[in-house]
Amino acid sequence: MSEAPWMEADRTVGQRELLEATFRVLRTHGHSGLSIGRIAAESGRSKATLYSHYDDRDELVRDALVVATGRLTRRLEALETDDPAAALDATVELLLGPASTVEPSIVAAREVVVELRAEAAVDDGLREVLTAFDDRLYDYLRECLRVGIEHGVFEPGDPAILAEHVAATLNGALVASVSTDREVASRVRAGLHAQLEPTRQGS
Amino acid sequence: MSEAPWMEADRTVGQRELLEATFRVLRTHGHSGLSIGRIAAESGRSKATLYSHYDDRDELVRDALVVATGRLTRRLEALETDDPAAALDATVELLLGPASTVEPSIVAAREVVVELRAEAAVDDGLREVLTAFDDRLYDYLRECLRVGIEHGVFEPGDPAILAEHVAATLNGALVASVSTDREVASRVRAGLHAQLEPTRQGS
DSSP states (O other): OOOOTTOGGGSOHHHHHHHHHHHHHHHHHOGGGOOHHHHHHHHTSOHHHHHHHOSSHHHHHHHHHHHHHHHHHHHHHTSOTTSHHHHHHHHHHHHHSOTTTSOHHHHHHHHHHHHHHTGGGSOHHHHHHHHHHHHHHHHHHHHHHHHHHHTTSSOSOOHHHHHHHHHHHHHHHHHHHHHSSOOOHHHHHHHHHHHHOGGGGOO | OOOOTTOGGGSOHHHHHHHHHHHHHHHHHOGGGOOHHHHHHHHTOOHHHHHHHOSSHHHHHHHHHHHHHHHHHHHHHTSOTTSHHHHHHHHHHHHHSOTTTSOHHHHHHHHHHHHHHTGGGSOHHHHHHHHHHHHHHHHHHHHHHHHHHHTTSSOSOOHHHHHHHHHHHHHHHHHHHHHSSOOOHHHHHHHHHHHHOGGGGOO
């Protein structure tokens, strides 16, 4: 497998320590609490060390988003779309599964993506990373839905429209699960099954 | 109509000026750029004036979110659910309609909600306001879907599950439209129609 830019193995040990510290600070204090001083303290390194790895805070935060989205995308693209129902289940579990059954590194990546989405509205660098992430989620879902519709596993429909719809639903449920006290994941999961699978009306 | 706490008429003129300034700063600089100094400058008032209306920045930001969600909720709850297809169309237009066809005050409210969603992950005050907003969106959609299913306007299904699904889709599309350069609204709109309306398979 080629080393894509989002592979954490591409980062130096020092960068990885700073990225993990950035993840922890983001998840505890939010984007507004993400100061260079706090990241340095959390990583146990000096600010000077931080600046030897990254030009400034924006570059570090952008790299944290590249790593977070990369973790999710890599996992997604490893799923086999030749069993589209299982692939869709695995996608829903990856993005909406409870913290008790999903690996901590994935839960952390999901929260970092949500934390930085709002900031992407006013930050072109973050916006570019999230556009690429949503593009890949969309491409993956479209292929999965195309195969599933072709094989009669999913109801007939336009894979392009359905994929955008399912991507929005997954992103919306993920954002709501982080930003409210509402329990949305299990109902949305049931809703996606009802929407896509032809058995839903007992036929 | 009773004066609910989210009615802007409840706010003093000074508060309303500060709230509108907070909206503008949030939409231009994001949550990370939302300092008391910048809000005061944007409103043309002194910091002292600001502190005469609000105890601190957190109280002002929370009130901005109460006003933004209130604008959307009030509009939503004025829609008549006895024509559920039209009510659903109007809901989609309210939350996803292009800035060229939706009133500026609604576009501003939508962006403020997206901007503050991420921060709600680490701020209990904001989290409480967004939980209430999503609860009301859900309740409204459930009623709209219940009536539509009963009248055969929408496909059969469980209104509770469908409402959570549609709420997640709308929130996800709104967040994606603000945080990426992708054009999602029109496809998601088409996807919702295909999901809910019995004519979708040409039957």
